Amino acid sequence: MIRASALRTRQLTKIFNGTTVVSDVDFEMKVGSRQALIGPNGAGKTTFINLLTGNLPPTKGAVWVNERDVTQLPAHRRVKAGLARTFQINSLLRELSVIEHVQLAVAERVGGGSRMIGGRALKRQTAEAAYDILESLKLESTAISSIAELSYGRQRLVEIAIALALRPSVLLLDEPAAGVHPADSHAVFELIERLPSDVSVLFIEHDMKLVARFAQRISVLVAGQIVVEGSPQEIASNSFVRDIYLGHRHHG
Numbered sequence: 001m002i003r004a005s006a007l008r009t010r011q012l013t014k015i016f017n018g019t020t021v022v023s024d025v026d027f028e029m030k031v032g033s034r035q036a037l038i039g040p041n042g043a044g045k046t047t048f049i050n051l052l053t054g055n056l057p058p059t060k061g062a063v064w065v066n067e068r069d070v071t072q073l074p075a076h077r078r079v080k081a082g083l084a085r086t087f088q089i090n091s092l093l094r095e096l097s098v099i100e101h102v103q104l105a106v107a108e109r110v111g112g113g114s115r116m117i118g119g120r121a122l123k124r125q126t127a128e129a130a131y132d133i134l135e136s137l138k139l140e141s142t143a144i145s146s147i148a149e150l151s152y153g154r155q156r157l158v159e160i161a162i163a164l165a166l167r168p169s170v171l172l173l174d175e176p177a178a179g180v181h182p183a184d185s186h187a188v189f190e191l192i193e194r195l196p197s198d199v200s201v202l203f204i205e206h207d208m209k210l211v212a213r214f215a216q217r218i219s220v221l222v223a224g225q226i227v228v229e230g231s232p233q234e235i236a237s238n239s240f241v242r243d244i245y246l247g248h249r250h251h252g
C-alpha cells in the first residue's frame with residue numbers, strides 16, 4: 001500500500017540577504033514516519049523547520065500538511081492543520097504546574113485558552129485530558145510540580161506533552177534531547193518511538209547513535225539542499241555522507 005504523505009515541500013527556498021540558506025528543497029514524509037533531518041552546523045536545518053511551521057516566510061516554494069497546501073497560512077493556523085513543534089522550554093511559565101501547562105494546550109485545541117478561566121466543566125475536562133497525556137508519557141508523578149522543580153530532561157518531556165495536547169498529525173522536534181543528560185536522552189527518544197503510529201515525527205538530531213537507532217529514514221541536508229535520503233543503514237554506508245557530514249575525509 002502506498003502511504004499518503006504527512007508533510008511535503010516543493011522547491012522550498014529561503015534566501016537571507018542574498019545568501020541562500022534553504023535551496024529548492026523537495027521533501028516528503030509519509031504518514032506514521034519517524035524521520036531524522038541531519039546535516040552539519042549551519043546546513044539550514046532549523047531554518048527548514050521554521051519554513052515548515054510558518055515561523056519564517058519562504059522566499060519561494062510550497063508546503064503541504066496532510067496534502068493540504070498550508071503555504072499561505074500563519075503558524076497558528078498550521079497548528080490547527082495538524083502541524084506542531086515543541087515549545088522552547090524558556091517559554092514555559094516556571095511558576096505554573098506541569099499539568100496546568102498541558103491543560104492550557106488542551107484548552108487551546110478545544111476552543112481558546114481564555115475559556116479555561118470560567119467553565120468548571122471545561123476545566124475538569126482539560127485536566128482529565130492533560131492527565132491522560134502525562135500518564136502516557138509516564139510523567140503523571142510530576143503533574144503538580146512546577147516546571148522549575150523538574151530536571152532538564154523532564155522539562156523536555158513536558159515540551160513534548162504540550163505539543164501532543166494539540167493532537168498533531170505531524171510533530172517537529174528540533175534536537176529534542178539537546179542538553180539532556182546522556183543517561184536520559186534514550187528516554188526522550190523511546191517516548192518518541194512509542195507515540196501513536198498515526199503521528200508522523202520529523203526530528204533534528206546531531207547524535208548519530210540516536211539517529212541510527214530511532215529514525216526509520218534519514219534526510220541529509222548540506223548547504224541548504226537535501227543531498228541524500230535513505231534508511232540508517234544506507235546513510236551509514238554512504239561514503240559521500242561520511243565525507244561531508246561526519247568529516248571522515250580521505251587524505252592523500
Ligand SMILES: Nc1ncnc2c1ncn2[C@@H]1O[C@H](COP(=O)(O)OP(=O)(O)OP(=O)(O)O)[C@@H](O)[C@H]1O
Nearest residue numbers: 016017019021039040041042043044045046047048
Ligand atoms: N534570520 C537570519 N538571518 C540571516 N541569516 C540567518 C538567519 N537564520 C539563520 N541564518 C543563517 O542560515 C544558516 C543556516 O542556519 P540554521 O540555524 O538553519 O542551520 P542549522 O543546520 O540548524 O545549524 P545548527 O546545526 O548549527 O543548529 C546559518 O549560516 C545562519 O547564520
